[in-house]
Amino acid sequence: MKKYIYILSLILCFSCEDEKKPTTDTPDKSTQTFAAFLDDYYQKGLELNPLSATMAGDNRYNDLFPDFLSDIHIEKTKAHYRTFKTTLRNYADVDLSESEQLSKAILNWDCDMSLRQLSFKNNTLMPINQMWTLNLSVGQLASGSGAQPFKTVEDYTNWLKRLEGYNTWLQSAKKRMQEGIDEGYVLPKSLIKKVIPQFEVLTSKDLENHLFYSPIKNFPDSFSDESKEQLTTAYTTFLKDTLIPSFDDLHQFLKTDYLNAGRTSSGIAAIPFGEAYYDHSIKNYTTTNMTADEIHALGLKEVARILAEMEKVKTQVGFKGDIKSFFNFVRENKELMPYTEPQQIIDNFNVIHDRMKPQIAKLFDLKPKTPFEVRRTEAFREASASAEYNQGSLDGTRPGIFYTPIPDAKTYNVFSDEALFLHEAIPGHHYQISLTQENENLPTFRKTLWYSAYGEGWALYTESLGKELGLYTDPYQYFGMLGMEMHRAIRLVVDTGLHAKGWTREQAIEYSLNNEAESEGSIISEIERYMANPGQALSYKIGQLKIRELRAKAETTLGDKFDIREFHNQVLSTGCIPLQLLEDKINVWIQKRSDTK
Template identity: 35%
Template sequence: MSRSLLLALALFLLSSQLRAQQKLHKDIAQALSSIKEFEKQTRRRDSSSTHLLGSHTESAFLARNGFYKKIDAGLQQINRKSLSFEDEINLELLRHEVQDELSDYQYKSYLNPLLTDAGFHARLASRGNTVINSRKDAEQYILLLKDIPRFVDENLQLMRTGISVGITQPKEVMLRYASSYTQHIVDAPEKSVFWKPFAKKPAAISDGDWAAFQAEAKAVVTKDVISSYQKIKEFFDREYLPKARTSLGATQFPDGKAYYEDRVRHYTTTNLTSEQVYQLGLQEVARIRAEMDQVIQDVKFKGSFKEFVYFLRNDPQFFPKTGDELLKEAAFIAKTIEGKLPALFGKLPRQPFTVVPVPEYLAPNYTTGRYSGAPITGKRAGEYWVNTFNLPSRTLYTLESLTLHEAVPGHHLQQALTQELDNLPEFRRRLYINAFGEGWGLYSEYLGHEMGLYQSPYSRFGRLTYEMWRACRLVIDVGIHAKGWTRDQAVAYLADNTALSLHEVNTEVDRYILWPGQALAYKMGELKIKEMRTKTESALKADFDVRAFHDMVLSNGTVTLAILEKMTDKFIWEQQEKAKKKKR
């Protein structure tokens, strides 16, 4: 490529970036600039070292709260009438995120940095996916590893404060999650997931330098990482578990009722109350159950719903014999789906994805599958994780639904496209709102019908099981956190209404207990996307184009459900105007 052509390309890219930046209202741009600088400062300790893992002290959270209060006050002063449609979206999404920061402090959620698979200590392990391509990458990663002891100490101190004010996770659940930290207490640094980035030498680093980096990394993993996980184990054994709460629901926290309603609003991005969500869940459970009963009739099964589910959970034909078989089947389904995407989407992402097993340190109490997105830098592919632990609990009749949800056209397609939307401000390319993202994932399962999947009645029942699973979440989450349900009640409700394996049922219920409100996002988002499609089909009739509709839904990245409705109304008007011009 000639130098003149390179210069022209650089100027084009620069002008494109400037045009995108110019769309931002000056006050929104200023707020984003202030946030970026503030977050950068929280990771700076002095001129020679950094808090690469952020500051996690009570004083740091107090400072965050004060900062974001000022940001929110400034955002509220913006005259909405002066905003373009794009800036209305920018403002609403920024306020959504700022409000969550303020809620975190108001309800002291930061004193409880634990989830089933995403607690402070579990999230650390994802750093083992770091890609090292240069000396700078290696140096930065080693600095990060050296910051782990401070990061762990600060989080343990937060949890001590949480214990003193009655904010902990339930002992009943946390007793089952020791593997999330014990698996990182290994007898050699090479066995640690944190060593993985140093397993293969990049071409850009000399043999001598690489040997030096490896030697330093071994010492740091042993001294700073493994010892930190040993400290975490001792903390749980001696301090946390003996004093963890015996109740389950979030309403048992100080100001717990208000906290849970706040979580309902945040995760659904609506103003619905927990009771309204609960009632909607009951309606959906009844509707889906009727469809499941019809499938049982269609296969002429002689027995009750309970007996049919028992058959599905116990017949060997529905389970993989090896982990490789499960991974290969998931990969085959994913590749089959990819071939059908052009019929439903006008724009597809460039970024690839791969199919991998859930990491061993997470697998025992992890969900059946998950999507692990690629970094925005594009240094690695997206990853569709499939859980190969306890194979008798991994049902093949739900694998099509799982793949549609986690890979394509679900999370991978949606998140990869979002990262490629260069016209969006960077914060939106990194943003993930559960109601939209998980709603899209569940809607993607529904699209399997239009792709010609679910040819077997058992896979159709599996698809309905997955939809019923998300409907049950509306009932169970509210039941646990607002109605005093026991864990046994929640397990029975999910087991009695779905064909999920009993292992999956138990890990799912634990997840709902530890993560109030998040499980509500899936069904609420899917219902809104379906509602918007029906609205668009009704308005456009013969002019409805499913590819254009899907491209519109994904065109602004992750959004709230209220924004999605505004986008749909705008899309309908634009399509109607386009149709009028064609007829002239």
């Protein structure tokens, strides 16, 4: 999963500093080429969202953290999208190249979806949850090992200034959640209970072990003693007098007033305009016009199909019980929990990578230049985290990172690790995102876009490439792949169940336990994830099935002319786009290849 991009896609803001404040003037077509117009959209987007600039490796705004939750920022964000959508109409398709026409369609979709998102109050009045929200991303930056640089004295002072803005955001978050209580926008109690300990750990006055003190413990050797002393004093004072008290205030609010007001319902339909919001989320995350009922039915069909494949593996390994018993056997099989230290798990992912390297060239003739690393998820968010990929910088100097949570190495089950690596790392998110960022033929704004149906659909599709890459020779690893696909099929059922059919959290947990081999603890975390971000979980299977469909069509139509490497290039070369635009592109490619001798 590419969580950081999801978070940034929900937050657009403007800088409060006059010298960096974006203009609201409508771009003038008469003085701008279409390429310049697209670049203007991207550059103003960075001004709107300084954190996205940092993630892209653009350090111009590293000291900024606007109050994303203020009315003025929300209105300016709406104005931004309206302005560019209006000006976009001035560029006629007949004047644009094929690639530019695609960029026009993407930008138009981006503006429409963002404006629709901003018409709802959910993200403003429920700004904090256990998995998806800004406070968790800031914690990653605070660790000193994320995208925020800590190489110079200026870097350290930039972060301190940024934290001042973050402190304002924390206070605004509390105010907005109080408004949410009054207006009926509040999290379910089960989610609030997961957020409380995340803030509790940040209230500690033990600075030496405080997450936000981490940069002070890791000064570069080049810093003078005077600089170290000044920065230590500044950070210590700010944490003690300002930031930790804000964490404590929010923690107290969460565990009292907010928890008391928490919903007993599970689905988003329980909040004002919840049904309309879910309809929007389906379209936003799947980039299709499918309905909740259609997706639910598709999920049930996919669950039945995958169960039949799982039965074959159960027979292959000689297990005599029913499939549910086999799930429990896999969950509890100590032979599948061979490790005692977290580093052993990290090392195993690197072994998987080495095993598949000789086969990669058979499926891909393009490989990213951006470096790649496997890391353990940071302790402060590990308990509620899923495995995820964080993209490298646009210039390739910061590596792409596959984070995996390891709360307890001794109970870590390896049965799905091969599929997990294919999805989160290579050739999943790392290939798709890095190749997009390195593609010099794309306008810059398209290098950082994220459409979940495409991005997660691609990553899930790559899990099915394991046998072609020399993996899945162990039946349990193949079962792990089926299990991960089942996990995504179940999402179609439980996400729509929770948000469109009145299912409770407990019903969704029971359905998952009955149909997959994930541990109960993992399933609970996953169900609560879907509760926190309605619709996002639908994107994986919808995107995967579309890419599979397009590959099958190309193989059937082209026959001997079909080249899997060329197909993968076609899917990846446009960057992240809505599924309909991808289908249109592949259909044109198939027709052109058919016409060649």
